[in-house]
Each structure stands twice: as structure tokens, then as C-alpha cells.
Amino acid sequence: MAKKKAKTSTKKADKLDPRLQDGLDFLRSHGLNDFYLDKVQEHVITEGFQGDEIDYFIKEIYTNYKRALVVPGEPVGTVAAQSIGEPGTQMTLRTFHYAGVSDFSVTQGLPRLIEIVDARRNPSTPIMTIYLDEKHRHDVKKAREVHSQIEQIKFETITSEIEIDLTEYSLNLSFIDDLLEDKNITIDDIMKKLKKFKKKGTIEYDEEMNMVIINPETEDLQKLQKLREKIVKTLIRGVRGINRGMIKKDEDEWVIQTEGTNLGDVLTKIDGVDATRTFSNHIHEIEKHLGIEASRQTIIQEAVSVLEDQSLDVNIRHLNSMADLMCVSGQIQQIGRHGISGTKESVLARAAFEVTIKQLINASISGEEEKLMGIPENVIVGQLVPTIGTGSIELTMDFAETMRLLQNRKAEEIED
Structure with missing residues (x-):
């Protein structure tokens, strides 16, 4: 008998009206739990609602649910402030490191929460998580190809020394062979980048010494020093603003984590990046490239991430209220004297x-x-x-109707 009942209920679920199924999915996505969804489904089936009747009923359920989320008169702002502020006092002040890379750190705890609330223009540890497209995400070699396009490589990274030769008044660039091979950089790549410094004079490569010699035909030591400083900071390859990258396995795909962010260039100039999932922890950068709604969602996600790392539980509605307040004007405002x-x-x-x-x-x-x-x-x-929070509306009580309801309830209790 038990098996027959199970089969029957499965068949009923299979034969559920598509409109009802869509309606239930819609309500679930907006926060209604399964207990109430079962009641909704049962009522629709019992009453025999069809087509537009189902749509109307679902809309009424949704409207009434939204109205019941906050009781009129509840000081939501005060409650949200307390809910977020109190756990904040229990946070640690440390920064945490990614496993295996001791100097690749990310600000967490109270300092990060303060950064989010203050809507800092320049976060202390900007980080991007770059997801790859179907062609690159499952092959580590192809992931490294994308990584090599992204990671910023300057002359100071691949040179062991850039010395000023005072006898010839030239600059001698000595390279680290292992790094050149690892980063897949050739001498031709280097010479192309150095061409812009050849206003006059010569640039030569000495194979025996594995050295590039730049002779600008000047004996002014100050000019040589300035030229050296420019070369040191010159970008050979990569995206400006991204200092380093790390490839890591995330479930069944390879993902690139970067120190430093430049969301605009990564999404528009780098092949192999999945633009629909790539994100940054830099709230203002998200606002610039993806809009205010995306930055609002980032504020919520970052706050949730910080609190969960500290094993602190804050109701998501309070974080939503904070993010709404910061973004309601159409641009991000800090919760401080320079903002809200x-x-x-x-x-x-x-x-x-x-x-x-x-x-x-x-x-x-x-x-x-x-x-x-x-x-x-x-x-x-x-x-x-005069008013607190959502109590900014006037409520009146119908005493006659209230008395009638009380009498009906009393009568029901007597009957029971």
C-alpha cells in the first residue's frame, strides 16, 4: 500500500499545472518556505483554480506576503544597525592568507566590514575572481594561457639588475632566464617594448652576456637615472593594476584569483574569460562597469562573506536594508558624514x-x-x-469588528 501511495503522489506532482508550478517557483524564489507552498498548492487544487485564476491567486499571495514582512511600527533601521553592529565588536582584526601562498593576503574581519560600510574608493586588498569560458576552464594549460595575459609583468620583475655603466654612459639590463622561460617572454618581446625609449642612441642585445645595452648618447647622469626609473616600471605584458594571479581548482574547473583589480580591461580585452561570472571585491569598480544594482549585490555578498568567515549570523534582511540605503540615490554612498x-x-x-x-x-x-x-x-x-521607523503611517482600530472577531473565537472554543 505504501508503494502505491508513493506512486500516486509522484504522478500528482508530475501532472501539476505548469502555471501553478511556475507560480510556486516564483514564490519560493522570493522567500516563502515549503510549508506555505504546500498550503498554496493544496488550496489551488481543492478550489479547482485554472489559468488566469491561478495567476491571480499567486499574485495575491505574493502581495500579502510582502506586506507581512515588516510589522507597521517596527523600527527596522535601529534593529538592522544593532544586528550588524553588535557582531562587529566580536570580530578579529587579522588578515587571512590563501593556503600555500603566504604573502597573498585578503583583508577580513572588522577592517573589511568597515571598508564596505565606508564604501572606500581604494580597498586595502582588491581581489578579482576570474572564471573562464567552456574552452579554457577544464584544461590547466589553457587556464595558464589566460593567466599569462592577465598577470602584470614589468621589467623589474624579470631583470636581476638594471645598472648604469658610468664608463660608457649606458644602461645594462640583465635578465633572469628561468623567469623569462616561465612567463613565456622572448627577447623579441623585450626589444619591442624598449623601442619607445630609442629617441636617439642605440639598443643592442648581447647574447654572450644575456644583456640588453641601451646607449641614449648622453652623459647627463640625471637623465640616465630617470630613464632607468621609467624602464623599471614599464609594463611588458598583462593588465595594468593586477600585480599577481593564482590559478586554483574550484570543484571541476580552474579559476584565476588575482591580487589587484581591473575589471574593465579583463572583461573587454582578455580572451577566454567568462564575463557573466567574473567579479571583483572592489565595490566602486563594480558600479562603474556593471551598474548600481550589481554593486548593491556585491555589498551584500561581501558583508555576508566577512560575517560567515567569523561564524557570525546576521539576518540577510538587515544586510539588504544597509545595501539599499547605501545605493538608493543611484550611486554608492558611505554610511558616514561624507555620505548618508x-x-x-x-x-x-x-x-x-x-x-x-x-x-x-x-x-x-x-x-x-x-x-x-x-x-x-x-x-x-x-x-x-513622533514616529519610529515604519510607524510613519497612522493606524486606526475598528473596535466593533475586533469585538465581533473575539466573540466568534470564544464561540468556537466553547463548541470545541
Whole structure:
């Protein structure tokens, strides 16, 4: 009998109306758990809803669910601030290293959370995760080909010495053969890059000494020194801004992790990169190339990653609220006096946050008016706060309807 029942329920699931299945998937993607989805499915089948009736019912469920997410009057901002701020005090201040590469570090813990909240223009450890396309992701040799295009290689990386020969007033570049072979760089590549320094004079390669000799035909030592500094910083190959890269295995594919970021050039100039999955931890770079919605998602992902690494549990809705607040204007704003807190309409609210005297003096000079509409300003002047959070709406209670509901419930209890 048990086997027959199992087969019957499977057949029912197989015969589920496609519209109902789509509706259930839609509700699941927006956060409804399976307990409620089962109730929705049961009600649709019981009532015999078809076609547009199913769509209408699903929309009503979704609308009511969204309305029930936050109770009117709940101070969501205060709760979110407490939810994120309290675990932040328990974080470590260390930076963590990738396994096997001791000097390839990534900022984590409280410093990284502060970077995210402050929306820093230049994060301390910018990192990219570059996913490869179908042709390159499963073969380590092909992954290395992409890696060689990305990793920034300068003359200072592959030379053992760049000395100034004071007898000939020339520059002698000595190379590290193993590195040239490892990075797949030829002397022809080097000579092409050095051509731009040949305004006058000569550039020659000495095979016996494995050395490039640059003679700019000048005896000015200061000019030679400046030329040396330019050559040292000249890029031979790679993407500017990416200092190093590391190929690692991620499940069944090869992925490139980089120290330094340049999302724009990697996505547009490098062959073999999967642009749909490649991402950076640099929030402003994401905003520039992929838009404000992508940067909002990055803020959430980075915050979740930092908290999970520290084994701290913060409700995702609070992180969503923070990201929404930072991105609501259409560009990323920090939560500070140069961003959200500094652009508040209330003078006292701005003064309560930072640089009190400066805020009050500037407000006095421009003749700003304090309307006492928010929480901090009312607390400062010592009066009751008119509204808190989502309590900015007026609710009225229908006492007659409430009494009727109570009487009906009492009658049901007596019957039971």
C-alpha cells in the first residue's frame, strides 16, 4: 500500500499545472518556505483554480506576503544597525592568507566590514575572481594561457639588475632566464617594448652576456637615472593594476584569483574569460562597469562573506536594508558624514553624528530650520519621538469588528 501511495503522489506532482508550478517557483524564489507552498498548492487544487485564476491567486499571495514582512511600527533601521553592529565588536582584526601562498593576503574581519560600510574608493586588498569560458576552464594549460595575459609583468620583475655603466654612459639590463622561460617572454618581446625609449642612441642585445645595452648618447647622469626609473616600471605584458594571479581548482574547473583589480580591461580585452561570472571585491569598480544594482549585490555578498568567515549570523534582511540605503540615490554612498549621515535634512541629526561645532556653525550661517521630525533631534531636545521607523503611517482600530472577531473565537472554543 505504501508503494502505491508513493506512486500516486509522484504522478500528482508530475501532472501539476505548469502555471501553478511556475507560480510556486516564483514564490519560493522570493522567500516563502515549503510549508506555505504546500498550503498554496493544496488550496489551488481543492478550489479547482485554472489559468488566469491561478495567476491571480499567486499574485495575491505574493502581495500579502510582502506586506507581512515588516510589522507597521517596527523600527527596522535601529534593529538592522544593532544586528550588524553588535557582531562587529566580536570580530578579529587579522588578515587571512590563501593556503600555500603566504604573502597573498585578503583583508577580513572588522577592517573589511568597515571598508564596505565606508564604501572606500581604494580597498586595502582588491581581489578579482576570474572564471573562464567552456574552452579554457577544464584544461590547466589553457587556464595558464589566460593567466599569462592577465598577470602584470614589468621589467623589474624579470631583470636581476638594471645598472648604469658610468664608463660608457649606458644602461645594462640583465635578465633572469628561468623567469623569462616561465612567463613565456622572448627577447623579441623585450626589444619591442624598449623601442619607445630609442629617441636617439642605440639598443643592442648581447647574447654572450644575456644583456640588453641601451646607449641614449648622453652623459647627463640625471637623465640616465630617470630613464632607468621609467624602464623599471614599464609594463611588458598583462593588465595594468593586477600585480599577481593564482590559478586554483574550484570543484571541476580552474579559476584565476588575482591580487589587484581591473575589471574593465579583463572583461573587454582578455580572451577566454567568462564575463557573466567574473567579479571583483572592489565595490566602486563594480558600479562603474556593471551598474548600481550589481554593486548593491556585491555589498551584500561581501558583508555576508566577512560575517560567515567569523561564524557570525546576521539576518540577510538587515544586510539588504544597509545595501539599499547605501545605493538608493543611484550611486554608492558611505554610511558616514561624507555620505548618508552628512546629507540628512536635520541639523541636530548631522551634528549628533560627527564634527558637531562645524555642523552647527554652517547651519547657522545658512539659516537652516530644524523641524524635529526624526529620532536623534527629538532625543537631543528631550521630547517624545513622533514616529519610529515604519510607524510613519497612522493606524486606526475598528473596535466593533475586533469585538465581533473575539466573540466568534470564544464561540468556537466553547463548541470545541
